[in-house]
Amino acid sequence: MKAPDVVEKLEAAGLNVVAESPDYFGEIIRSDYAKYGKLVRDIGFKPQ
Numbered sequence: 820m821k822a823p824d825v826v827e828k829l830e831a832a833g834l835n836v837v838a839e840s841p842d843y844f845g846e847i848i849r850s851d852y853a854k855y856g857k858l859v860r861d862i863g864f865k866p867q
Contacts, residue, residue, distance in 0.1 A: 820826070820838040829836050 820836060826836045
């Protein structure tokens with residue numbers, strides 16, 4: 820993810836490249852799961 824040619828291609832596609840540790844990524848996933856999981860439960864969403 821940090822290779823200049825990869826970064827250039829991803830940024831050209833409109834993406835923001837953030838290369839962090841697996842632990843950091845795991846924390847983001849856990850945080851999003853807690854936040855959006857609560858939202859889904861609060862609104863009573865059910866998959867179809």
